[in-house]
Amino acid sequence: MLSLRSITDSFHTWLLGLVGDTWTLVIEMVLVGVAAIGLFAVLGLILVIMERKVSAWMQIRLGPNRVGPKGMLQSTADTVKLLVKEGMTPDGADKLMFNSAPFLAMIAAMLLLAPIAFAKDFHIWDINIGVLYITAISSLNVIAVLMAGWSSNNKYSLLGAMRSGAQIVSYELSAGLSILTIVVLTGSLQMSEIVASQANGWWIFKGHLPALIAFVIFMIAVTAETNRAPFDLAEAESELTGGFHTEYSGMKFALFFLAEYINVFIVCAIGATLFLGGWMPFHIGNWEGFNRIMDYIPSSVWFFGKTFFLIFVMMWFRWTFPRLRIDQLLNLEWKYLLPIGMVNIVLVTVIAILKWHF
């Protein structure tokens, strides 16, 4: 199977010969940073236009179709508009917190990028506690939201931020439990090992019903964690005029907006890695011929295909379901998702110990 390792390795040795050890590290870090920011910018543009097109088609509308071919440059035009707008800071706001909150939201989203494998042997940092790292960092997002809501000195913002805090903190439990089911099955926290363990079939198929339940709980929980409809109480534009980002404008608002879409991409990438095999092609047990054919499709295509499928599912949720009330939201988590998740993890443990999975 095609691997990017030879390219990256030869680049590394070439750089090592050209400059010293330290400079190689610095140059590589800068390159990775630039690549990450570039990926974010492109992803933001693609996801916004995708969201608008998907929502339009689901509501029997046409969607943006004027700017560029079939309206595909609409999000670019929107970005330019946001760039030239004034970024206001309200008089009564806590200036330092207000201005640093959007960047914190972006940084929290960026940190999550590190352990994800984008293709075979192509990841920034294959840390041996990858899954733990992800669950730890993904809770940082709530700090940015709370900072934005508190420092805006606005009742709507504060209400939105508090709702968001309650929501993210409670849904993290379910997301963590469903991630844990795959850790139990794999026996490893390392992302590359989790992907490698799915070489003879993805966990969603190998893990019987409990893996499927875990996947459904994961999708619901991450939809809530990224503050997207039907769990968008933190923004709730019809109730709170925008929630925690009511007072933000221009590029600072755009950063929050971008961070939301980046978070959507990252949680979907994690879901794809854990349950759908990441970059691993669709393999069925020992069918050598079938597996060989599937290997001809590049691993990055598999990864992005799965991720975008999950993103589409999240958009599907958003444009179908009505928004939950705050008590319904917490009911769903504490009375339904969490108990089911707990029973589920016991089942998975039994399956893992008795080796009932394929």
Place this chain on the structure above:
Amino acid sequence: MAFLKEYISDIYGAVKSLLTGMKRTGYYFTHHKEIITEQYPDNRATLVLPERFRGEVVMTHNGDNEHRCTGCTACELACPNGTIKIVTKFDINAEGKKKKAIDKFVYHLELCTMCNLCIQACPTDAIRMAQTFEHSVYDRAQLTKVLNKPGSKLQEGVE
């Protein structure tokens, strides 16, 4: 065990109703031919408006320049925001008797909310809602219209 049964049937019902909703939107997503958006400025010639769309109040006139308005002012009374003002006059009919008739049916489009109450109030079906909607003008005075055409008179037999 009754609570457990209820719990599980709750989950089943919730999942089923959510899937029904997703099936509907999924159907719309895959069937682009059902799109109801009108590409308005481009398709002015072929624009299709819904049957019940209400653009402005007009008075129907037949070929002989006759309308059906008796000047009863039922519409004027029905209008919630004083859009209609009927100015009456007295006509002398063939037998030499004085008969009330409308002089001007004044309609203030700028005040109208298209609520349709005047059309429902009219006992003789003299007025109706038209589908025209491009009402922008530079001067507000142009929105005050006289609905009965000059020289028109009451249709024979309408009381």
